Amino acid sequence: MSAIPVEPRKEDKFKRRVQRVAREQDLSRQRDLVQRVCADLNIDLLTCAAALVFMNQPNLYPSLKRQPAAAEADRAPAPQYKMVRYRLAVGSQHQVSRDQIQAVLVSESGVDKKRIGRIDIRDTYTLVELPDGMPADIFQLLAETEIGSQKLNIKRIKPNKFRQQRNVGGEENGG
Known part of the structure; x- marks a missing residue:
């Protein structure tokens, strides 16, 4: 083995x-x-x-079953709609799975399962990409929704301008 x-x-x-x-x-x-x-x-x-x-720590190791699907998703063409990244206040320490998060997002927000982008489960939080234009009432509903006993407390992530600037001009080339 x-x-x-x-x-x-x-x-x-x-x-x-x-x-x-x-x-x-x-x-x-x-x-x-x-x-x-x-x-x-x-x-x-x-x-x-x-x-x-x-x-x-259910997500400590990559799932063998999901690796081919993830590889296929990486090769899939980019979606035709703008995606926005959100932070959910649930992570691997809360024993959540990608499927649980996806199911809650579909049932509570009504978003099509195929329109949910990347789900990145970290230790204490999860990053998820959803289509732009989420109505305020759906956003509030998701903020109060729980998985287990943990509220999602969804927050929109703003693009990190500092990180973009650092990558463009923050490091000087030696020469």
């Missing part, structure tokens, strides 16, 4: 979080619970730990 690499940045952040919790928290009750779960389910500690990692 070949290992699928996780992004080094995500792995490092995960390791730091584990180290901090192991160092700063009394985990005796959790250790007892893990031992009972392993015994009751007849699984080894490593399998239990892996399941707990998956439950806490």
Whole structure:
């Protein structure tokens, strides 16, 4: 079985979080619970730990099932309508999936599933591209909508002019 690499940045952040919790928290009750779960389910500690990692960080590794679809999406022609990037206050730490986010956006806003652009799930938030011109009442509804017990708290992301300027003239060429 070949290992699928996780992004080094995500792995490092995960390791730091584990180290901090192991160092700063009394985990005796959790250790007892893990031992009972392993015994009751007849699984080894490593399998239990892996399941707990998956439950806490479902997007730590790229999904094998979705890689071909993502590659096809990258090759697809650009949409014929203007897209706007939004930030949702849900991320992988809230155990959300791309499908859950897409389903909520379709059901609550009425946007066509095919018109939802890129969905980029980060640790504490998600970036999503939606068609321009979202009505204010739909925007407010999405701001109050929850996935699990976490409000989406949708916010429109303004293009980062600083980043654009830095890329154009911020770095001098040596010569």
